[in-house]
Amino acid sequence: MTLPTPSQTVGPFFHIGLPYEDGPRLIPDDTRGAIRLSGRVFDGEGEVVDDALVEIWQANAGGRYDHPEDTREEIPLAEGFRGFGRCATGGEGRYEFVTVKPGPVPHPEGVMQAPHIEVAVFARGLLKHVVTRIYFPDEQEANDADPVLSSVEPDQRPRLVAVENDGALRFDIRLQGDGETPFFDV
Numbered sequence: 001m002t003l004p005t006p007s008q009t010v011g012p013f014f015h016i017g018l019p020y021e022d023g024p025r026l027i028p029d030d031t032r033g034a035i036r037l038s039g040r041v042f043d044g045e046g047e048v049v050d051d052a053l054v055e056i057w058q059a060n061a062g063g064r065y066d067h068p069e070d071t072r073e074e075i076p077l078a079e080g081f082r083g084f085g086r087c088a089t090g091g092e093g094r095y096e097f098v099t100v101k102p103g104p105v106p107h108p109e110g111v112m113q114a115p116h117i118e119v120a121v122f123a124r125g126l127l128k129h130v131v132t133r134i135y136f137p138d139e140q141e142a143n144d145a146d147p148v149l150s151s152v153e154p155d156q157r158p159r160l161v162a163v164e165n166d167g168a169l170r171f172d173i174r175l176q177g178d179g180e181t182p183f184f185d186v
Contacts, residue, residue, distance in 0.1 A: 023085065023086060023087060024085045024086065024087040024095070024096055024097045024098065025085065025097070025098050025099075026056075026058070026081060026082050026083060026084065026085045026097065026098065026099040026100070027078075027080060027081055027082075027098060027099055027100055028079075028080040031080065031081075031100060033061060033100050033101065034098055034099070034100060035098070035099060035100060035101055035168065035169060036096060036097070036098055036167075036168035036169070037056075037096070037097045037098075037099060037117070037134070037162065037168065037169045037170075037171065038094065038095060038096035038097070038165075038168060038169075038170055038171075039094070039095060039170050039171040039172045039173060040089070040092065040093040040094050040095075040172050040173070041054065041089050041093045041095065041121060041123065041172075041173045041175065042093065042172065042173070042174045042175065042177075043123075043125075043175050043176065043177075044175060044176030044177040044180075045177065046174075046177065046178075048089070048091075048092055048093025049089060049093050049123050049124070049175065050089055050090060050091050050092070050093055051088070051089065051123070051124060052088070052089045052093070052095075052121055052122060052123035052124075053086060053087070053088050053089075053121070053122040053123070054086070054087050054088075054089065054095040054119065054120075054121055054173070055084070055085065055086045055087075055119070055120040055121075055122075056084070056085050056097055056099070056117050056118065056119050056120075056134075057083055057084045057085075057117075057118045058083055058099065058102040058116070058117040058118060059083070059102040059103055059105045059115075060077065060078040060081045060083065060100065060102065060103065061078065061100045061101060061102065061103055062075045062076065062078070062103045063075055063102065063103030063104050063105050063115075064076070064077060064078075064103075064105075065083055065105070066078075066081055066082060066083035066084075067083070075103075078100075081100070085097045085099065099117075101115055101136060102115045102116065102117060103115060104142060107147050107148070109147065111145075111147055112142075112145075113146050113147065113148060114135055114136070114139050114142035114143045114145070114146035114149065115135070115136050115139055115142065116133045116134060116135050116136075116146070116148075116149075117133065117134040118131065118133055119131065119132045119133060119134055119171075119173070121173055121175070123175060126175070130175065130183040131183060131184050131186050132160065132173070132181050132182060132183050132184060133148065133149070133160055133184070134160065134161075134162050134169075134171045135149060135160050135161045135162070136161070136162060136169070137161055137162060137163060137164055137169075143157075143161065148184075152182050153182075156182045157182075159174075159179065159180075159181055159182055160181070160182055
């Protein structure tokens with residue numbers, strides 16, 4: 001009789017297998033309006049995930065992506081802005097990015113989306129990465145009208161809004177369990 005073998009999980013080798021030279025800095029050091037975005041990644045038991053990889057991608061402060069498909073020439077590209085960052089978590093499950101607050105971007109249905117940052121998390125135990133968004137606490141009106149945020153259950157929407165923390169923004173990511181971060185099926 002042959003018994004099935006246990007499933008294999010991905011990782012934890014993200015910091016080795018997915019290096020990114022620019023790391024967590026999406027902007028040059030002297031960029032006006034720079035913000036620090038940090039947080040921690042937690043598993044379903046509330047323990048920190050010390051070997052996750054967090055990626056973000058976003059539009060620049062004017063609301064334009066540094067991507068060939070964003071051809072809106074009326075919104076200039078920002079010099080030195082990369083729009084993508086990657087950060088591995090450490091012993092305390094922490095990640096940190098230095099970026100700018102993005103401007104609003106159009107939704108495929110024609111309405112404007114609130115300023116937000118797209119997030120992907122790769123971690124042990126996940127056979128596929130998870131995707132979520134970070135919204136800004138000072139954009140309540142835009143957040144209320146955002147078509148993607150509006151698709152989330154009302155009691156879960158606050159879990160997608162960063163909190164101000166000592167001059168920076170904090171966004172903790174809970175992969176499962178109490179207070180789980182809402183993730184999108186993309």
